Amino acid sequence: MTAQHLPADDAFFAEWAAKAPGQRRSLGRARAVGAELGTWDGTPPVLAVVGSKGKGTTAIHAAAALSAALLPRGAAGAPRRARVGLVTSPGLRVNRERMRFDGAAISPGEYDAEAARLDAARGVVVPDGSGYLSPTGAYTITGAAWAARRGADALVLEEGLGGRSDEVSLFDARVVAVTKVFYEHGDVLGPTLDDVARDLLGVVGHGTRTIVTVEQDPDVTALVEETAAKFDMELVTVGAGSVSCAPAGLPPLTRLNATAGEAAARSLAAGLGWSLGDADVAAALRTVRVPGRMSRLPTPGGPVMLDGAISPEGVRATVAAWRAWRAELGYDTADLGTVVASFPDTKDAEACFAELRDFSRVIPSRADDYLSFARSEALHGDVLPAREALSRGLADGACLVVGTQSFLAIALDVLDVPTTRAYEPLDG
Numbered sequence: 001m002t003a004q005h006l007p008a009d010d011a012f013f014a015e016w017a018a019k020a021p022g023q024r025r026s027l028g029r030a031r032a033v034g035a036e037l038g039t040w041d042g043t044p045p046v047l048a049v050v051g052s053k054g055k056g057t058t059a060i061h062a063a064a065a066l067s068a069a070l071l072p073r074g075a076a077g078a079p080r081r082a083r084v085g086l087v088t089s090p091g092l093r094v095n096r097e098r099m100r101f102d103g104a105a106i107s108p109g110e111y112d113a114e115a116a117r118l119d120a121a122r123g124v125v126v127p128d129g130s131g132y133l134s135p136t137g138a139y140t141i142t143g144a145a146w147a148a149r150r151g152a153d154a155l156v157l158e159e160g161l162g163g164r165s166d167e168v169s170l171f172d173a174r175v176v177a178v179t180k181v182f183y184e185h186g187d188v189l190g191p192t193l194d195d196v197a198r199d200l201l202g203v204v205g206h207g208t209r210t211i212v213t214v215e216q217d218p219d220v221t222a223l224v225e226e227t228a229a230k231f232d233m234e235l236v237t238v239g240a241g242s243v244s245c246a247p248a249g250l251p252p253l254t255r256l257n258a259t260a261g262e263a264a265a266r267s268l269a270a271g272l273g274w275s276l277g278d279a280d281v282a283a284a285l286r287t288v289r290v291p292g293r294m295s296r297l298p299t300p301g302g303p304v305m306l307d308g309a310i311s312p313e314g315v316r317a318t319v320a321a322w323r324a325w326r327a328e329l330g331y332d333t334a335d336l337g338t339v340v341a342s343f344p345d346t347k348d349a350e351a352c353f354a355e356l357r358d359f360s361r362v363i364p365s366r367a368d369d370y371l372s373f374a375r376s377e378a379l380h381g382d383v384l385p386a387r388e389a390l391s392r393g394l395a396d397g398a399c400l401v402v403g404t405q406s407f408l409a410i411a412l413d414v415l416d417v418p419t420t421r422a423y424e425p426l427d428g
Contacts, residue, residue, distance in 0.1 A: 002090065002091045002092065002093060002094050002095050002097075002406075002409045003092075003093045003094075003409040003410045003412065003413035004093055004094050004413065006094055006095060006096065006108075006111070007112075008096075008111050008112045008114075008115035009095050009115075010115075011115035011116070011118045011119045011122075011138070012095065012115065012118065012135050012138040012139055012142070013135045013138075014119075014122070015029075015122070015132035015133045015134075015138075016132060016133075016134055016135050018132070019131075019132045023131055023132055024131045024132075025131050025132055025133070025134035025137060026130040026131030026132060026133065027137070027165075027167060027169070027170060028128070028130045028131075029125070029127065029128070029130055029131060029132065029133050030133055030134070030137040030138075030140075030141055030167045030170060031170050032125045033118070033121050033122055033125050033133055033138075033141060034121075034141035034144075034145070034170065036121035036124050036125055037117060037118065037121045037141055037142060037145045038145050038148075038149070039141045039142075039144050039145040039148075041145075041148070042148055043144065043148055043155065043171065044085070044147070044148060044152045044153055044154050044155045045153075045154050045155070045174050045268060045271075045272060046154075046155045046156075046157060046171045046172065046173045046174060046175075047062055047066070047154065047155070047156045047157070047173065047174065047175045047176075047177065047264055047265065047268050048156075048157050048158075048159065048168050048171065048173035048175070048176050048177070048203050049062065049156065049157070049158045049159065049176075049177045049179065049261075049264070050159045050162075050163045050166075050168070050176065050177070050178055050179070050200040050201070050203055051177075051178050051179025051180055051181055051200060051214075052179065052180055052181050052182045052196070052200075052311070053179060053180045053182070053309075053311065053313075053314050054179040054180060054214075054253065054254075054256070054257035054260075054293075055088075055158045055159065055179050056088050056089075056158060056290060056293060057254055057257040057258060057261070057290050057293045058158075058177050058179050058257045058258070058260045058261040058264070059086065059088050059156050059157075059158040059177075059261065060086065060088070060261070060288055060290055060422045060423065061246065061257070061258040061259075061260075061261030061262055061265075061285060061288055062156050062177060062261035062262070062264045062265045063084045063086040063100070063103070063156040063261075063265075063422070063423070064103065064261075064284045064285055064287065064288050064422070064423035065245075065261065065262045065265035065266070065269075065276070065281050065284055065285060066082050066084045066154050066156070066265045066268065066269060066276075067081060067082055067083075067084045067102055067103065067284055067423070067425045067426065068081065068082075068276060068277075068280040068281050068283065068284035068426050069081065069082040069265075069269045069274040069275060069276045069280075070082075070274065070275040070276075070277075070280075071153065071274055072273060072274070072275075079275070081425060081426060082153045082154055082269075082274060083101070083102060083150070083151055083152050083153050083154075084101070084102060084103075084152060084153065084154050084155070084156060085099075085100070085101055085143065085144065085146070085147020085148070085150070085152035085154070085155045085156070086099075086100040086101070086103070086147075086155075086156045086422070087099055087100075087139060087140055087143035087144060087147075087155075087156070087157050087158065088100075088158040089136045089139065089140075089158055089159070089160040090136075090160075090405050090406075090409075091409070092291060092292065092408075092409055092412055092419040093409055093412050093413050093417075093419045094419075095139075096108065096111040097419055097420070098139045098143065099111070099114070099139065099142070099143035099146060099147070100422055101146075101147055101150050101152065102425040103287075103421050103422045103423040103424060103425055104420065104421050104422075105419075105420045105421070105422075106143075106146065110146070114142050114146050115142075117142070117145075118138060118142050134160070134161075134167070135160075136159075136160025136161060136166070136167065137160070137166075137167035139160075140157060140160065140167045140168060141167060141170075144157070144171070154268060154272075155171075157171060157173070159200070159203065162199045162200065162202075163199050163200035163201055163202040163203040163204075164198075164199050164200075164201075164202020164203065165199055165202070166203070168203055169202055169203045172205055172206075172207035172208075173203055173204075173205070173207070173208055174207060174208060174209050174210075174268055174271060175208070175209060175210045175211075175212065175264050175267045175268045175271070176201075176203055176204050176208055176210070176211050176212070176264075177211075177212045177213075177260050177261060177263075177264035178200065178201070178211060178212070178213040178214070178216075178224060178260075179214055179257055179260060180214055180216065180313075181193070181196060181197050181200060181216055181217075181220045182196075182217075182311055182313060193217075193219060193220065194219060194223065197219070197220045197223045197224075198223060201223060201224065201227045204227050204231060204233075205231070206231065208231060208233055209233055209234065209267070209271050210233060210234040210235075210236060210264070210267040210268075210271070211224060211227065211228050211233060211234070211235050211236070212236045212237075212238060212260055212263045212264040212267060213235070213236070213237055213238070213260070214237075214238050214239070214256055214257070214260050215237060215238070215239045215240075234267070236263050236267065238256065238259050238260045238263050239256075240252060240256060242259050242263070244258065244259035244262055244263075245262060245278055245281040245282040245285055246258035246259055246262060246285050247285065247286055251294040251317075251321040251324075252317075252321070253294065253317045253321070254290070254293055254294045258285065258288070262281060262285065265281075266281075280426060283426060284423065284424075284425075284426055285423075287423045287424035288422065288423045289418075289421070289422060289423065290422070291306065291412050291417045291418075291419055292306045292307065292308050292405070292408040292409075292411070292412060293307060293308060294306075294307045294317075294318060294321050295307070295417075296325060297415060297417065299394070299415065301394060301395070301397045302396075302397030302398035302399065303325065303326070303329055303331075303398050303399075304394065304398070304399050304400075304401060304415070305318075305321065305322050305325060305399075305400050305401065306401045306402075306408055306411055306412070306415075307321070307400075307401075307402050307408075308402075308403070308404065308405050308408050309352075309402050309403075310343065310347045310352070310403065310404055311347070311348065311352070312348060312351035312352055312354070312355055315352045315355040315356070315402060316355045318400070318402050319336070319355055319356065319358070319400075322336060322400045323336060323358075326398070331398060334358070335358065335359075335360050336358045336359045336360070336400070337359060337360060337361070337396065337397075337398050337399065337400075338359065338360070338361040338362075338363065338393050338396040338397075338398070338399045338400070339356050339359045339361070339362055339363070339393070339399070339400040339401075339402065340363045340365055340389050340390055340392075340393035340399060340400070340401050340402075340403075340411075341353065341356060341362060341363070341364060341365065341401075341402050341403050342364070342365040342366060342367055342386065342389075342402075342403030342404050342406075342407035343364075343373075343375075343376060343403060343404075344366070344368065344371035344372060344373055344376075344404065345371065345372040345373060345374055345375050345376075346371060346372075347404075349373075349375040349376055349379070350375055350379065353376070353379050353380070359400070361393075361396065362380055363380075363384065363389045363392055363393050364376040364377070364379070364380045364381075364382075364383045364384070364389070365383060365384050365385070365386050365389035365390070365403065365407060366383045366384070366385060366386065366407075367386040367403075367404060367406040367407035367409075367410055368404070368406050386407055386410040386411070387410060387414060390410070390411055390414050391414075394414075394415075
């Protein structure tokens with residue numbers, strides 16, 4: 001959920017909102033509706049991003065790096081920069097931010113038009129009982145068709161939920177970037193970490209040339225290596241010490257994911273014969289803005305950091321980044337001050353809150369009324385609506401804000417953080 005509802009959102013959520021109890025999303029329906037939209041009519045080369053944490057950061061940096069590429073000189077004359085379509089999930093302040101072209105979110109008018117196209121396509125394709133078109137699937141197939149019509153030379157797609165079970169698997173990705181994988185969404189992806197990893201790696205196919213992965217746990221590493229060997233493809237592993245054009249001042253986890261995106265972009269560009277110079281990549285990556293991913297906001301009341309960590313490992317990394325920033329600014333690092341946190345019962349709330357033990361004030365919050373926060377209540381008392389919790393936390397000055405994307409969307413709205421543009425394309 002985003003902080004603001006747009007009327008055109010209804011087209012993308014319609015089948016999910018009307019689904020019968022127990023009904024599941026259908027990739028077959030997504031393929032059929034996409035065919036009516038023209039999603040696979042001249043699809044540009046695809047770079048897919050899957051994983052459990054950091055996908056948005058990786059996808060945006062991959063798109064930004066690709067936008068710096070120079071295509072070979074053609075009959076028309078001088079080389080030109082690549083045009084890049086980007087579909088991410090979820091949106092930030094508004095859902096139209098899920099669909100971008102050269103870093104800019106689709107305009108309100110175009111968004112309304114694409115919603116109308118989707119409604120028309122859904123009306124033509126008669127449901128076959130296989131399931132519903134999921135919201136993430138609707139954005140993926142619509143965003144891909146829109147970007148192709150605008151003349152995208154490459155398409156970066158972030159999975160919404162899973163790999164093989166997600167609509168991104170309907171595309172024949174040339175490069176697949178894999179961010180950190182941990183156990184989540186067991187009800188959809190399977191009961192073990194092995195099942196989760198195998199589902200995510202299900203986007204890899206015969207058309208894939210390269211897998212780019214961050215350093216993983218041993219079991220996940222073995223599966224990544226097994227997948228690469230099965231399809232006889234290149235495997236690139238990115239670690240904290242990997243050479244990168246990403247800004248050196250990024251928090252470590254953010255920079256790792258940015259480096260993975262850059263490496264994936266370089267692999268795709270090389271395979272397409274595009275030129276991608278270090279200076280241009282560095283210039284492009286300096287323009288990236290990923291609000292809500294360990295983002296630092298020096299507000300008038302004091303420093304605020306926002307991050308979408310929803311696992312103990314992720315929260316631990318966020319707290320470490322907050323502690324380091326406080327040290328840079330001369331704040332106490334033994335007592336970390338105030339944190340506003342939103343961890344529903346669908347997450348490991350106890351373990352996430354345990355990582356916040358060094359904060360003198362913990363304000364639990366909720367952003368989604370349909371989710372339970374019983375564990376948060378048991379640990380910290382009343383769970384406040386997001387805007388009220390944020391008002392109290394921000395009144396303390398320095399404050400960490402951490403939790404689900406729905407919660408961060410409201411925080412970004414409260415703080416009026418610009419989210420329309422993810423990066424600036426280079427001139428020329």
